Amino acid sequence: xxxxxxxxxxxxxxxxxxxxxxxxxxxxxxxxxxxxxxxxxxxxxxxxxxxxxxxxxxxxxxxxxxxxxxxxxxxxxxxxxxxxxxxxxxxxxxxxxxxxxxxxxxxxxxxxxxxxxxxxxxxxxxxxxxxxxxxxxxxxxxxxxxxxxxxxxxxxxxxxxxxxxxxxxxxxxxxxxxxxxxxxxxxxxxxxxxxxxxxxxxxxxxxxxxxxxxxxxxxxxxxxxxxxxxxxxxxxxxxxxxxxxxxxxxxxxxxxxxxxxxxxxxxxxxxxxxxxxxxxxxxxxxxxxxxx
Amino acid sequence: xxxxxxxxxxxxxxxxxxxxxxxxxxxxxxxxxxxxxxxxxxxxxxxxxxxxxxxxxxxxxxxxxxxxxxxxxxxxxxxxxxxxxxxxxxxxxxxxxxxxxxxxxxxxxxxxxxxxxxxxxxxxxxxxxxxxxxxxxxxxxxxxxxxxxxxxxxxxxxxxxxxxxxxxxxxxxxxxxxxxxxxxxxxxxxxxxxxxxxxxxxxxxxxxxxxxxxxxxxxxxxxxxxxxxxxxxxxxxxxxxxxxxxxxxxxxxxxxxxxxxxxxxxxxxxxxxxxxxxxxxxxxxxxxxxxxxxxxxxxxxxxxxxxxxxxxxxxxxxxxxxxxxxxxxxxxxxxxxxxxxxxxxxxxxxxxxxx
Numbered sequence: 001x002x003x004x005x006x007x008x009x010x011x012x013x014x015x016x017x018x019x020x021x022x023x024x025x026x027x028x029x030x031x032x033x034x035x036x037x038x039x040x041x042x043x044x045x046x047x048x049x050x051x052x053x054x055x056x057x058x059x060x061x062x063x064x065x066x067x068x069x070x071x072x073x074x075x076x077x078x079x080x081x082x083x084x085x086x087x088x089x090x091x092x093x094x095x096x097x098x099x100x101x102x103x104x105x106x107x108x109x110x111x112x113x114x115x116x117x118x119x120x121x122x123x124x125x126x127x128x129x130x131x132x133x134x135x136x137x138x139x140x141x142x143x144x145x146x147x148x149x150x151x152x153x154x155x156x157x158x159x160x161x162x163x164x165x166x167x168x169x170x171x172x173x174x175x176x177x178x179x180x181x182x183x184x185x186x187x188x189x190x191x192x193x194x195x196x197x198x199x200x201x202x203x204x205x206x207x208x209x210x211x212x213x214x215x216x217x218x219x220x221x222x223x224x225x226x227x228x229x230x231x232x233x234x235x236x237x238x239x240x241x242x243x244x245x246x247x248x249x250x251x252x253x254x255x256x257x258x259x260x261x262x263x264x265x266x267x268x269x270x271x272x273x274x275x276x277x278x279x280x281x282x283x284x285x286x287x288x289x290x291x292x
Numbered sequence: 293x294x295x296x297x298x299x300x301x302x303x304x305x306x307x308x309x310x311x312x313x314x315x316x317x318x319x320x321x322x323x324x325x326x327x328x329x330x331x332x333x334x335x336x337x338x339x340x341x342x343x344x345x346x347x348x349x350x351x352x353x354x355x356x357x358x359x360x361x362x363x364x365x366x367x368x369x370x371x372x373x374x375x376x377x378x379x380x381x382x383x384x385x386x387x388x389x390x391x392x393x394x395x396x397x398x399x400x401x402x403x404x405x406x407x408x409x410x411x412x413x414x415x416x417x418x419x420x421x422x423x424x425x426x427x428x429x430x431x432x433x434x435x436x437x438x439x440x441x442x443x444x445x446x447x448x449x450x451x452x453x454x455x456x457x458x459x460x461x462x463x464x465x466x467x468x469x470x471x472x473x474x475x476x477x478x479x480x481x482x483x484x485x486x487x488x489x490x491x492x493x494x495x496x497x498x499x500x501x502x503x504x505x506x507x508x509x510x511x512x513x514x515x516x517x518x519x520x521x522x523x524x525x526x527x528x529x530x531x532x533x534x535x536x537x538x539x540x541x542x543x544x545x546x547x548x549x550x551x552x553x554x555x556x557x558x559x560x561x562x563x564x565x566x567x568x569x570x571x572x573x574x575x576x577x578x579x580x581x582x583x584x585x586x587x588x589x590x591x592x593x594x595x596x597x598x599x600x601x602x603x604x605x606x607x608x609x610x611x612x613x614x615x616x617x618x619x620x621x622x623x624x625x626x627x628x629x630x631x632x633x634x635x636x637x638x639x640x641x642x643x644x645x646x647x
Binding site: 029034035037082085086089091092093095096097099100101102103104105106107108109110111112113114115217220221224227228231260262263264265266268269272273276277280 | 404406600
């Protein structure tokens with residue numbers, strides 16, 4: 001029973017991070033119909049930046065803030081410098097360009113930091129606190145839940161309560177009409193990428209201390225898990241991304257705990273195949289037009 | 293057989309070339325040939341059939357591990373002869389083909405980013421099999437491959453690298469011959485029809501799903517052969533050799549060479565071998581600290597590959613082969629300006645990958 005509680009809490013904590021990362025993918029997908037395969041490497045870049053800044057200043061939080069800000073900037077820069085040029089090309093071009101960014105980013109990080117794992121520090125203890133003799137949840141898990149919750153509420157508020165959010169939804173839903181009505185569609189797309197960069201950076205900062213540490217390829221498995229989460233939820237739905245993230249987190253935690261930790265990537269694969277074959281639109285898809 | 297003449301001539305030329313090169317160059321040539329097997333298969337899948345696969349590194353792993361297992365098993369039982377190599381390679385190709393069939397069936401109804409995502413997960417997940425079945429596959433450490441020296445008939449001083457080059461070149465020439473014939477056959481036209489317009493293809497009576505699965509299977513068999521050759525070249529197999537980077541490198545090779553063109557796959561495979569070597573030669577001339585040199589060694593080529601992929605995709609989606617075609621088309625244009633209007637720009641991705 002202890003083990004089950006531990007794995008469930010661990011799964012939900014991981015799932016919260018996957019949900020945030022999946023949300024970053026959904027934000028970009030809604031606006032541009034592009035899956036940002038470079039999201040993982042962008043998050044690693046910001047995490048390395050946080051690592052350097054934290055080491056230089058001795059404060060985790062300075063690095064944390066800088067990483068979030070740099071995620072925002074990086075998202076905008078990637079959109080303006082690269083992705084804008086392939087937005088109207090066939091979808092494969094955008095995928096290939098994003099993968100080029102993955103190779104480039106991993107190569108550059110390797111050149112600067114080397115290819116050994118570096119410790120990613122957690123700002124709070126990761127030892128679970130016990131409630132009635134059963135270890136339940138660690139301070140770090142609570143921090144993860146809190147950070148993701150704040151993030152989700154902020155994103156939801158942005159989209160439903162502000163004029164900017166309304167413009168972003170309009171531009172994603174009907175670009176031509178929005179442009180006629182005076183929305184600067186190009187700028188909202190950049191803003192969407194910047195926002196996704198920030199969300200991805202936060203997810204990276206939260207997930208890296210729970211794994212092996214910092215490495216140029218550290219986010220590969222997180223990316224595929226979050227992609228699976230986004231597909232489980234249906235790529236179009238932010239709420240679906242959250243549910244999908246939690247589902248994937250729980251599945252991975254149970255498989256890792258009860259079967260073998262080496263089996264978790266295969267579990268991701270199995271889950272993705274199952275969802276794509278049974279319900280390709282995701283669990284939250286409504287009625288969709290049949291694609292001939 | 294079409295293209296048989298070309299294949300025979302290039303085989304003879306390459307055979308002569310291996311005698312001119314020193315063992316190190318022979319090994320480089322062999323590596324390029326091994327890459328070519330997979331790149332040629334991938335360019336048919338992506339360029340001709342329009343299915344993007346990021347999982348070819350995993351398919352290569354499925355081609356490589358059986359070689360190690362079969363070679364070592366047969367050697368342990370005291371069966372040691374050159375023909376066992378053929379058995380091992382066939383086992384590798386069969387294993388990769390089987391995985392390709394499974395992935396192909398799942399992929400047949402997917403498009404665009406969904407297909408890319410699924411194959412990406414395959415590429416990330418398959419290396420973990422080595423740890424999961426650590427008892428047989430020895431986890432991250434991998435297996436060594438038992439190989440006999442070159443046949444005695446070739447003479448006592450015959451370098452092992454030249455023997456490896458022969459094996460890899462034979463595989464590459466065979467792959468290119470089969471794929472070139474396939475692309476010009478009825479099946480090749482079917483592949484293009486499915487790529488260009490699925491609805492029209494279906495209306496013309498083409499079984500779309502079966503065609504897409506078959507394309508994946510053919511491509512997987514090529515990747516399996518390539519993986520088997522890598523096992524023979526490195527004389528070892530380990531999960532790190534078949535990581536996601538390998539799949540992305542193959543993608544780079546076919547994109548830079550020119551998608552859908554077998555000649556482009558040749559350029560791309562040569563680039564995969566030559567660029568890291570050029571970078572190493574270049575950094576060897578600089579006075580660098582050993583630490584920095586080590587960090588640059590694997591990573592600088594990686595960064596250049598990535599940059600190249602982005603730049604080529606944005607600036608020249610047709611790749612090297614597209615540029616060459618553009619140049620060749622440009623020459624008569626200068627001579628006869630009147631025909632300029634009728635010529636189209638060198639195709640490239642936009643034409644090839646409408647969906």
